[in-house]
Amino acid sequence: MNVLFLIIFMVTIGAVIGAVTNSIAIRMLFRPYRPIHIGKWKLPFTPGLIPKRRGELADQLGKMVAEYLLTPDSIERKLSHPDFQKEAVLFLQQEAKQLLAADKTIGELLEAVHVEEPAQKTEQWLDQWIERKYKSIKQSCMNQTVRESLPAEWTEKMEKKIPQISEYILEKGIDYFSSWDGQQRIKKMTDDFLANWGKLGSMLQMVLGNTSLEEKIQPEIIKFLRNPGTKELLDTLLADEWKKILDWKWGYIFSQFSDEKALAKGKAFMIRQLDIPSFFQRPVSELLKPFEERMIRDAIPALVDKGIPFAASRIPAVMEKLHIADIVRQQVESFSIERLEEMVLEISRRELKMITFLGGVLGGAIGLIQGIVVGLFG
Known part of the structure; x- marks a missing residue:
């Protein structure tokens, strides 16, 4: 025991x-x-x-x-x-479908990833980009002539347009001097002319009698504008002036006027035409809807197929x-x-x-x- x-x-x-x-x-x-x-x-x-x-x-x-x-x-x-790649494709397709079904705007989506005021920042960037490009182009062509900087086909087309331009000018001149405003302009010019000549002008008016001088001048001006020789003269003058302009250097052209206001108006016009704020107010689904089927069926598998090997390397x-x-x-x-x-x-x-x-x-x-x-x- x-x-x-x-x-x-x-x-x-x-x-x-x-x-x-x-x-x-x-x-x-x-x-x-x-x-x-x-x-x-x-x-x-x-x-x-x-x-x-x-x-x-x-x-x-x-x-x-x-x-x-x-x-x-x-x-x-x-x-x-392969299993991981299939899972990646399915995951991205599901995410894409959710994105396409969402009502969020492009601006809201960017703000969600901490991009604040995208429309304003885009307009600022575009404004700066236009100014940089303009200054770069301006600096590069300051010592070039207009002829050197413009394509040859442009100058040729412009030369061919000269007869049409002169014809347009003459037609507008005829329309103006045939109108009441044109008649009044001629009257004022003749009155000023006669007043400058003093007594000689009064004597000339007495010779004409009841007929006013502008009534005599108006038909002659219209006749002159309709004369074929006038058109030939105007064609020659315009062609000569165009050749002179082609030989101008851009440095001389820019020295004759300030381009800052023109640049500012051009930038404002372009930004206004693009209407960037309305773009960022559009729903993402609306923007991507035309590409939905192709994106889900083709783009995402192709992205995974090419992206994963790239990432793996x-x-x-x-x-x-x-x-x-x-x-x-x-x-x-x-x-x-x-x-x-x-x-x-x-x-x-x-x-x-x-x-x-x-x-x-x-x-x-x-x-x-x-x-x-x-x-x-x-």
Whole structure:
């Protein structure tokens, strides 16, 4: 009876010691979190193993992740896998359908990605772009003649238009001098002429009698304008002036007038015609609706087919720039020991309990053997 009690006692003590020892060993992986000092003497085994070696652990974890887990080859294989590409196509198609079904305007969509006042900024950019282009073109042609800067076909067409221009001028002249306004203009001119001649003008008026001088002049002016020789003369004059203009340098032309007002009006006209604010107020769905079927059916699969290999080929360079090992090391070092312990226990709590239980089993087995030996030889 005494031997049986001894065996049971030693088995119990051995199991308790084994379980407690393993439990303490597991806890000493993390605890204590900080070194414990008694005066100037530091208590051995403080801090725990992981707090003491956290820097080395962070370095090793970073290297392991960068060299064996999150490698360029593994990411490239994942990106190149047909299943992943199918999932990417389906995801982008669903997102595109949602975008096309949305009522958001282009302006609202841009503001959602923190592009504020897109219409105003676009108008400002366009204003600056027009001014830069105008100044660049102006500077490049300052020493060129009009003939050198204009295409040859333009100058030829203009020369061919000269007879039409002179005919138009003469027709307008005939219409004007045939009208009441033209008649009044002739009367004023003749009155001014006669007034300048004094008595001679009065005598001339007496000779004409009841007929006014403008009544005599008006038909002659119209007759002169209708004369074929007048048109030939005007054609020649216009052609000569056009040739002179073609030989002008742009520097001389710009020196004769200020182009700032013209540029400002031109910019305002172009921006007004483009009506940029109304463009940004249009719904995205309205803008993309004509391209919906082609975008979903053709564009997105083509984008994935070409985009993923391109992205995969850039993975090594991106990974090198990211310094994955440093990121993991910094993240591990930033964890508190309490958080790190909680993470490890969440992952391996069951296994750690089994280790504690195994320590109890081994301790109990050792106690059993000791109890038998003591019982037999005691």
